[in-house]
Amino acid sequence: MPKQPTFPPLAVTVDLVVLTIRADRLQALTVRRGEAPYEGEWALPGGFLRPDEDLPDAAARELREETGLPADGFHLEQLASYGAPDRDPRMRTVTVAYIALAADLPAPTAGTDAAEARWQPVDELLDGPIRLAFDHSEILRDGVERARGKLEYTPLAAAFCPPEFTISELRRVYEIVWGRTLDPRNFHRKVTRTAGFLQETADTTTRDGGRPARLYRVGTITQLHPPLLR
Amino acid sequence: MPKQPTFPPLAVTVDLVVLTIRADRLQALTVRRGEAPYEGEWALPGGFLRPDEDLPDAAARELREETGLPADGFHLEQLASYGAPDRDPRMRTVTVAYIALAADLPAPTAGTDAAEARWQPVDELLDGPIRLAFDHSEILRDGVERARGKLEYTPLAAAFCPPEFTISELRRVYEIVWGRTLDPRNFHRKVTRTAGFLQETADTTTRDGGRPARLYRVGTITQLHPPLLR
DNA sequence: GCAAAAGTGTTGGGAGTACACCCATGA
DNA sequence: TCATGGGTGTACTCCCAACACTTTTGC
Structure with missing residues (x-):
């Protein structure tokens, strides 16, 4: 490292x-956004890194502040950093992006400092007329692609489900995120065969209609072998 | 984003x-390292982001400065960012780490501002007595793991090979990075069957001994379907 | 009973593994 | 001629997609 400038x-x-x-x-x-630049436009939630804060702590803090929920209900991981010199017109800014995955949340979630917070379908944000502020469209696109890929080789789809869920609910996560249908019967076998993916509970539910379905919790593994290919 | 502090x-x-x-x-x-902190200890090459420089440009510039070679001979991609408040005792520093993959380079490569530059086996750096300065051991570990994973589902192993290479040379990349042997015959079929992975040339070589082997260049695809599993 | 969803059985094809075998060169 | 690595053929196994079929609930 050279002498610091x-x-x-x-x-x-x-x-x-x-x-x-x-x-x-x-x-x-x-x-x-409540202020310039991009006042009134939609943006990803975020904020400044504090002087004595590690990056994951800052991400967790922002997540709590923006959703009003404890950050331990989320899967939170670093996505990438973005530092184009002109990405923020106010000053030179480097941002470290994180992705957080969560089960369906109670309300449209009011943040503490943002004027308004809203869930919006990613396909509308990425392909529709809405442009996000700064380079946030690019960050969102990268985050969605990361999430899609992660479903293949990690058990992360369960992060979109409540603590106890049925295999159908898990399959619907895959179908929605990947945008394709999956054979319910083969999917069932594939995930139940992968040891450690799912942890069976004693309970069943009929909330999806039809024959009662067994409820599962997430298992212990962090990698899927073999992966579920898109 | 809140008011800037x-x-x-x-x-x-x-x-x-x-x-x-x-x-x-x-x-x-x-x-x-030529100066405190960690003076005299080994570290990863790197340096400060310049005021008007994007992150990939800074990475490419450092790569050129440290290796003395044009950066376009490398595969360069962002790894992750590290920002623990105490990671640099001089001041608060956030670092954006990149990984660069290259074919065997001419010399032990003298950098412009580092006292000394040297290639060192990663297993010795990670498991041996040497500790890298700052949090660079952690960064190196993450980088190696990223590289191992990328070989599975991208044609990136060719980044470790010269522009024209034989299938055996490519296989040896996998064997060395993954630390396991692969069946030469099955490997040959697998990579030649994957359309777009390799581009056949008209030439052969006997530099590896034995029967002349066909030389290949990298193909056009960026993802391997199906992946080569470790 | 009927619809709906859960879960099992079966089957055919494609991919991976192991390994026998032949090919083309250098020494 | 032999050693060395390149490359093909083949048999076996396993996984996976497709889909028929049975099970268990609500209405």
Whole structure:
């Protein structure tokens, strides 16, 4: 590392791609900006890294502040960093993006400092007329692609489900995130055969209609062998 | 994003996990630090982000400076960011780590500002007595794991090979990075069957001994379907 | 009974593994 | 001629997609 230069003002922020499944669609949390630049436009939630805060702590704090919910109900992982010199017109800013996956949340979630917070379907945000502020469309696109890929080789789909869920509910997560249908019977066998993916409970439910379905919790493994291919 | 706070001095750096295969081992580029902190200890190459530079540009510039070679001979991609408040005793620093993969390079590569640069086997760096400065051991570990995973589902192993290479040479990349042997005959079929992985040339070589082997260039695909599982 | 969803059985094809075998070169 | 690695053929296994079929509930 060379001698450190003088410090041109530079800020580090943390931005969040918070994903959930609502109304059978993959949706992302967006906030309406209350001030310039991009005042009144939609953006991803986020904020400045504090002086004595590690990056994961900052992400968890922002998540709590924006959703009003404890961060331990989420899967939170680092996505990537973005630092184009002109990405924020106010000053030089490097942002570290995180993705958070959650089961369907109670309300449209009011943030503490954002003017308005709203879930919006990711396909509308990415393909529709809405442009997110800053480079947040790019960050959202990368986050969604990361989530899609992660479903293949990790048991992370369960992060979109309540603590106890049926195999059909898990399958619907895959179908919604990947945008394709899966054979219910083969899917059932595949996930129950993969040791450690699911932990069977004693309970069943009929909330999806039809014959009672066994309820499962997440298992212990972190990698799927073999992966479920898209 | 909240109102921006006053600026406590904060720096953004770029660190590099530069990997190559030398002497049948996976090796990483290390530099000996010429000043405190960690003076005289080994570290990953890296440096400060410049005021008007995007992150990939900074990574490419550092790579050129440290290896003395044009950055377009490398595969360069972002790994992750690290920002523990105490990771650099001098000041608050967030680093964006990149991984670079390259074919065997000419010399032990003298950097411009590092006291000394040296390739060192990653297993010695990770399991041996050497500790890298800062949190660079953790970054190296993450980078190696990323590289191992990427070989499974991308054609990136070719980044460790010269522009024209034989299937055996490609296979040896997998064997060295994964630390296991692969059946030469099945490997041959698997990679030649995957359309777009390899582009056949008209030439052959006997540099590996035995019957002349066909030389290939990298193909056009960026994802392997199906993946080559570890 | 009927609809709906859960879960099992079966079958055919495709991919992976193991390994026998032949090919083309250098020494 | 032999050693060395390149490349093909083949048999066996296992996984997976497709789909018929049975089970268990609500209405």
